[in-house]
Amino acid sequence: MSFSWAKHYEPKSDLTKWLDDRLPLPRLVYGAIGAGYPVPRNLNYFWNFGVLAGVALVMQIVTGIIMAMHYAPNALVAFDSTEHIMRNVNWGWMLRYAHANGASFFFIVVYIHIFRGLYFSSYKAPREMIWLLGLVIFLLMMATAFMGYVLPWGQMSFWGAKVITGLFGAIPLVGEPIQQWLLGGFAPDNAALNRFFSLHYLLPFVTAGVIILHIWALHIPGSSNPTGVEVKSESDTVPFHPYYTAKDGFGLGVFLILFCAMLFFAPNFLGHADNYIPANPLSTPAHIVPEWYFWPFYAILRAFTFDFFIVPAKLLGVLAMFASILLLFFLPWLDRSPVRSGNYRPLFKIFFVVLLLDVLLLGYLGGAPAEEPYVMLSQLASAYYFAHFLIILPIISKIEKPKPLPFSITESVLGKDNTGIAGGPVLQPAE
Incomplete structure (x- = not known):
């Protein structure tokens, strides 16, 4: 969102001037999340969940990298290496529970983020690309989560991999070759485990790259808002910092409290008991679920x-x-x-x-x-x-037949438009 009233970054010291001339990273951050980025003044707490999703991704990457140092993607020892992380690695139990429950919390905030977009029609012009990139992120999350679920090599991991990859076998003519290509064989084994581990490690960084594009696309038309009325004047906006950094900080605090409560008091609540049994190709679980x-x-x-x-x-x-x-x-x-x-x-x-x-x-x-x-x-x-x-x-x-819309964002907040712009409630088109 580029407005004439947006504040521009001005380096204060010789060091920041030197850096700004050669690598304008502070200018980029200032324009993306600082006082240089004007945001609609009426955003509610449902607009917090994009930031929470970013925090959840960072948590997954950090805990995943550390656990990868101790995990062995081999069908003979994968389950034992997971137990080794839980029992012998310093704070390994917390890392694994944080990673497993972090995936669940990641999906929770993303699902709320998606349904917020559905309710407030954040997918409409001129924000179609933001929505499409968000769905790409969602697909990458699903692929990453599925491959991560296979890695502990418990009963549900093995049979989940067998069932889900078996879906490709339903495709006529090419289905079975695709399934064998994905698994590296006729059934989940070492080849599949190595491939899934490699991709599970890689895809979060691909997701982070698409998130950068998602945020970039957001900054072109600017954030949507609960009224759906576009920004008309400076009074309709406030700087992202400090107003929404404080609001996001409060939402992050609530998120971390709930996450820590799950992590320390009910870490296995969202998991499946069968995944604490080593994978056995000869014993099919009674009820296979992802x-x-x-x-x-x-x-x-x-x-x-x-x-x-x-x-x-x-x-x-x-x-x-x-x-x-x-x-x-x-x-x-x-x-x-x-x-x-x-x-x-x-x-x-x-x-x-x-x-x-x-x-x-x-x-x-x-x-x-x-x-x-x-x-x-x-x-x-x-x-x-x-x-x-x-x-x-x-x-x-x-x-x-929709209800009449407020003339401006300011009017929706204060009950009138204090910019001096004349006009009553009108139907604001989406384009």
Whole structure:
């Protein structure tokens, strides 16, 4: 966001002037998160979760690098090396629990971040690229988390790898060669473990690179806000520092308190007991499930139980699971309402709550056994998920009568526009 009233960086000392001429890093930081970056004055705490996601990624990278110094990606000793980290490495138990629970907290803040974007339509023009890059980050997170779940080489790690990579086998003609290429053989073993370890170590740094692009794209149109009204004047903004650094600091404090409570008092609450049993290819667990943050997509995968003409049910489930994520890439063009914020869209708000409940139900069903009534409920919930984006949302965009929007961000905060700009409540288009 570039405004004429934004403060520009001015080096104060000879050293900072010298550095600014040769490597303008302080200028970059000042313009990105300092007083040189004006931000809408009405952002609420739902805008904290982008920063929290960045903090969670840093925690994962730091704890992961340290654990990689002690981990052995070999099927014969991988489980023992994980136990060695827990029992013999100084503070190893805390590092591993911080890494495992950090992944869960990373997904929690990202899911809240995504649903905030859905409610306030942060994907609409001119912010489509921010949304698309965010979804790329989400896909990278999912790939990284899946490969990390395999590394402890417990029962759920082994069978999770076998089931998930087996999904590619459902693709006609090329499916089995792709599966063998991913595993480096016909079943998860040393080759798969080495590949997953290598990629699990690499992908967080790729994710960090895409996050930089995500933030860069954000700074071009600027942050969205709860009203969906664009910035009109200097009074609509405040400097990011100190106003939102303080607000983000408070949110970070709450996040760390909850994270530490989980880490020290319930570190295994979100894990699976079978993963404390060494991997055994000859003993299939009674109930194979992925980590909880994959459960909604796992429920969609299992919702298809019968063939459709010549298309097998397994392939339909795989296509539906991937489509449930790829569908979000088209959201900026599926929602054609000129109003962004759900606060001013009464009909949209109702169906957004239904979507949220539907996704929570899918999450519960994904962790439930593959039996009735869970399978039938998964089919109904999956059908509604796709219907919401492909049918309901486009119809709402055409028939909904939104509430009048405030003339400016300042008016939404103070009740009037104190800049002297005349005008009453008007419908602010998204473009």
